[in-house]
Amino acid sequence: MKKHGVAILGFGVVGGGVADLLTNNREEIKNYLGCEVEIRKILDLRDFPASPFASLVTHDFADVLADEGVDTVMEMMGGSHPAYEYTVAALKAGKNVITSNKEVVANFGDEFVAIANQMGVSYRFEAAVGGGIPVINPLIGCVRQNKVREVRGILNGTTNYILTKMFTYGDSFENALADAQAKGYAEANPAADVMGTDACRKITILTALAADKLFDVNTVHTEGITGIRKADVLAAEKLGHRIKLLGRCILGDEGEVVMVSPFLLPSDSPLSTVSGVYNAVEVVAEPLGNVMFYGQGAGAGATASAVVGDLLPIIAYGSKNPIVPGFNRVDYPASDSFAGFKSKKYIALPSGNEEKVREVFGDVAFIESDECAFITSCESEKETDEALAAIGVPVLSKIRFL
Amino acid sequence: MKKHGVAILGFGVVGGGVADLLTNNREEIKNYLGCEVEIRKILDLRDFPASPFASLVTHDFADVLADEGVDTVMEMMGGSHPAYEYTVAALKAGKNVITSNKEVVANFGDEFVAIANQMGVSYRFEAAVGGGIPVINPLIGCVRQNKVREVRGILNGTTNYILTKMFTYGDSFENALADAQAKGYAEANPAADVMGTDACRKITILTALAADKLFDVNTVHTEGITGIRKADVLAAEKLGHRIKLLGRCILGDEGEVVMVSPFLLPSDSPLSTVSGVYNAVEVVAEPLGNVMFYGQGAGAGATASAVVGDLLPIIAYGSKNPIVPGFNRVDYPASDSFAGFKSKKYIALPSGNEEKVREVFGDVAFIESDECAFITSCESEKETDEALAAIGVPVLSKIRFL
Numbered sequence: 089m090k091k092h093g094v095a096i097l098g099f100g101v102v103g104g105g106v107a108d109l110l111t112n113n114r115e116e117i118k119n120y121l122g123c124e125v126e127i128r129k130i131l132d133l134r135d136f137p138a139s140p141f142a143s144l145v146t147h148d149f150a151d152v153l154a155d156e157g158v159d160t161v162m163e164m165m166g167g168s169h170p171a172y173e174y175t176v177a178a179l180k181a182g183k184n185v186i187t188s189n190k191e192v193v194a195n196f197g198d199e200f201v202a203i204a205n206q207m208g209v210s211y212r213f214e215a216a217v218g219g220g221i222p223v224i225n226p227l228i229g230c231v232r233q234n235k236v237r238e239v240r241g242i243l244n245g246t247t248n249y250i251l252t253k254m255f256t257y258g259d260s261f262e263n264a265l266a267d268a269q270a271k272g273y274a275e276a277n278p279a280a281d282v283m284g285t286d287a288c289r290k291i292t293i294l295t296a297l298a299a300d301k302l303f304d305v306n307t308v309h310t311e312g313i314t315g316i317r318k319a320d321v322l323a324a325e326k327l328g329h330r331i332k333l334l335g336r337c338i339l340g341d342e343g344e345v346v347m348v349s350p351f352l353l354p355s356d357s358p359l360s361t362v363s364g365v366y367n368a369v370e371v372v373a374e375p376l377g378n379v380m381f382y383g384q385g386a387g388a389g390a391t392a393s394a395v396v397g398d399l400l401p402i403i404a405y406g407s408k409n410p411i412v413p414g415f416n417r418v419d420y421p422a423s424d425s426f427a428g429f430k431s432k433k434y435i436a437l438p439s440g441n442e443e444k445v446r447e448v449f450g451d452v453a454f455i456e457s458d459e460c461a462f463i464t465s466c467e468s469e470k471e472t473d474e475a476l477a478a479i480g481v482p483v484l485s486k487i488r489f490l
Numbered sequence: 491m492k493k494h495g496v497a498i499l500g501f502g503v504v505g506g507g508v509a510d511l512l513t514n515n516r517e518e519i520k521n522y523l524g525c526e527v528e529i530r531k532i533l534d535l536r537d538f539p540a541s542p543f544a545s546l547v548t549h550d551f552a553d554v555l556a557d558e559g560v561d562t563v564m565e566m567m568g569g570s571h572p573a574y575e576y577t578v579a580a581l582k583a584g585k586n587v588i589t590s591n592k593e594v595v596a597n598f599g600d601e602f603v604a605i606a607n608q609m610g611v612s613y614r615f616e617a618a619v620g621g622g623i624p625v626i627n628p629l630i631g632c633v634r635q636n637k638v639r640e641v642r643g644i645l646n647g648t649t650n651y652i653l654t655k656m657f658t659y660g661d662s663f664e665n666a667l668a669d670a671q672a673k674g675y676a677e678a679n680p681a682a683d684v685m686g687t688d689a690c691r692k693i694t695i696l697t698a699l700a701a702d703k704l705f706d707v708n709t710v711h712t713e714g715i716t717g718i719r720k721a722d723v724l725a726a727e728k729l730g731h732r733i734k735l736l737g738r739c740i741l742g743d744e745g746e747v748v749m750v751s752p753f754l755l756p757s758d759s760p761l762s763t764v765s766g767v768y769n770a771v772e773v774v775a776e777p778l779g780n781v782m783f784y785g786q787g788a789g790a791g792a793t794a795s796a797v798v799g800d801l802l803p804i805i806a807y808g809s810k811n812p813i814v815p816g817f818n819r820v821d822y823p824a825s826d827s828f829a830g831f832k833s834k835k836y837i838a839l840p841s842g843n844e845e846k847v848r849e850v851f852g853d854v855a856f857i858e859s860d861e862c863a864f865i866t867s868c869e870s871e872k873e874t875d876e877a878l879a880a881i882g883v884p885v886l887s888k889i890r891f892l
Contacts, residue, residue: 105777108777109635109777112637112777113635113636113637113776116634116635116636116637117635119702120634120635121635220778220779220781221781222628222631222632222633225628225631225632226627226632229624229627229631229799229802229803230616230624230627230628230796230799230802231624231795232518232521232522232802233511233515233522233523233798233799233801234518234795235515235518300521356765358763358784363758374515374791375507375510375511375790375791375792375794375795376622376785376786376791376792376795377622377785377789377791377792378785378786379622379623379624379785379786380782380783380784380785381624381781381782381783381784382760382781382783382784383778383779383780383781383782384779384780384781387779388777389776389777389778389779390777390779392777393633393635393636393777393778394632396635397631397632397633397635399635400631400632400634401631404807405806405807
């Protein structure tokens with residue numbers, strides 16, 4: 089039987105999960121790939137003397153590069169460096185690269201795809217968005233015959249867990265975050281999750297695949313969930329809605345709007361039913377309609393499944409494989425079109441401002457609340473911000489409706 | 491630019507949708523496939539003098555076979571014959587075949603895959619399950635590195651619409667069916683939908699892909715929704731559950747259980763939130779966990795998206811493409827293992843039988859009801875049926891819990 093050699097870069101949670109999957113599901117993988125997968129090298133700063141893979145561990149990336157038996161490098165180190173340098177070197181050495189590292193894909197995907205195409209090897213990254221959920225491959229392989237109108241998703245399990253706790257148990261953000269940390273769903277430094285940075289990288293990748301445009305992640309309008317208050321949760325419940333942190337890429341006639349922000353979702357929308365650490369990506373396309381991909385967005389096993397799954401087309405189709413559309417770097421900021429983005433919004437101001445709100449916003453619907461809470465008509469970011477500036481009081485909350 | 495010629499067999503709703511998609515999304519398809527798709531022949535019994543495709547219509551399949559410019563035949567006629575004969579002839583003539591026809595895939599998929607492999611062409615059928623939802627391709631391409639434990643789904647939009655109406659508006663089955671017919675979601679003769687036949691074909695196909703075994707559809711335990719009564723809906727609501735018609739393929743240590751039947755789903759299960767004409771397929775696998783694919787299970791546009799999407803791997807990978815696992819015909823009936831299938835069940839008998847139920851079933855939980863309604867422990871089909879026979883009164887309802 090044919091053999092395919094792989095190297096694992098980063099023997100942490102995901103790297104360990106890949107080694108376990110390749111070991112435990114050896115038979116399934118043989119049937120599936122028609123090929124035996126051999127782990128030849130494991131790169132990590134640490135040693136793992138107790139591991140059954142101890143003898144494969146190296147601290148020197150040159151060992152991986154020099155091993156001609158390594159057909160595919162699986163990069164699961166995270167972070168931009170040295171993941172970037174290792175990826176470039178591996179591709180230039182004629183090795184396929186698979187990654188679970190959304191940061192490096194969002195930042196350098198265009199370079200990697202270009203080098204891979206040039207070298208006739210594959211660069212794949214199913215695990216970078218939605219953990220184990222097949223999202224990237226269906227988006228590349230099953231949807232693009234449509235006019236894609238929008239890709240949106242719950243892309244971060246930590247924040248979705250926190251929001252679910254706030255809705256189900258009436259927890260404050262701080263308590264829900266502490267609980268997520270206690271359960272291991274949030275890191276000690278949760279900034280990348282709760283500030284929306286992680287979701288921003290993922291929607292940037294999805295935008296590249298849906299719109300053929302790779303934006304600078306730093307130019308994507310990104311709001312996290314740190315500002316969501318108990319009062320907002322109560323207001324949402326009164327309206328029959330739920331608050332979810334969404335990454336959205338909307339492909340309109342006047343260009344694309346890319347953003348990460350909390351949204352109010354009607355309770356019958358498919359994304360609103362996604363709870364806890366689960367992720368989901370919804371695609372809206374013509375004539376397809378709406379489809380949604382749902383599952384575990386993180387965790388060793390789920391993510392490892394996506395990494396190993398990326399071997400299939402590499403082994404089956406070889407160098408004919410790299411159909412990765414998108415990743416054309418654009419030189420204008422994603423935020424350019426944001427001021428014109430129109431949505432209905434829930435806004436909370438200190439109580440007593442009802443008269444001013446009527447003057448500036450016109451005939452809005454007020455929500456029963458201790459605060460001055462109301463719903464705007466569907467208007468642009470610019471219009472809303474100007475109106476709020478004219479009122480000139482602190483804005484307690486501003487959450488868009490989907 | 492490269493050209494790829496296609497023929498459309500059956501110019502009904504789906505065939506018309508494919509022609510529209512290929513016309514309206516010409517640019518997207520060129521970008522997507524790197525290739526222009528040309529409709530060269532349309533086979534139908536009827537003429538379409540007012541159609542822009544009128545000149546392509548033929549009544550003779552020999553015209554399609556003889557056209558060397560037809561690389562791929564798209565069969566959307568439905569039914570087993572002559573779809574079977576045309577598919578075999580097209581494959582043997584070295585043409586790829588794409589189909590939306592679940593009946594012919596479920597009945598003859600093994601033959602088609604074998605001929606396609608022999609001829610070095612592709613046989614693809616994404617549209618046969620779940621309409622536009624990418625299900626088959628992710629199942630073939632993204633999941634099989636796992637140990638697949640179960641594939642289950644809401645595979646029929648008509649019955650899901652009827653059940654949703656019964657739950658949301660308290661409609662009877664008859665009224666909900668009449669409404670579905672008025673809206674065009676159910677056919678004048680709804681038997682294939684409401685009796686579970688359609689879902690049975692689809693779960694048979696999914697089983698072939700998940701378990702590498704093609705069962706005779708006639709041996710799959712199949713129950714429809716005609717027996718679901720208002721009283722069952724009320725009981726389900728009391729239990730915080732919903733009733734859904736599921737196709738299930740459970741891959742256990744003692745073999746596979748394949749079935750179509752109504753199930754009681756807890757309201758927080760992802761499948762229970764799928765309402766109206768939507769479909770969803772959930773895969774349970776190790777180490778992946780649970781993933782779900784959701785979307786429109788029927789309709790011209792959605793189904794056409796899946797049919798045209800199947801062109802991608804054909805054009806991109808050519809004859810290296812046919813990775814269709816499964817479709818190994820087995821010579822034992824799927825029903826063999828059904829008697830041992832264990833589940834908790836909701837059972838309704840005429841009131842006044844409580845004492846007998848306690849004698850035979852032991853200490854069960856009764857549900858507040860005008861009937862003698864109760865929940866069994868988790869026991870096999872055989873055990874439940876024997877117990878019910880011992881009680882010897884008419885069984886008003888028997889619905890399994892997921």
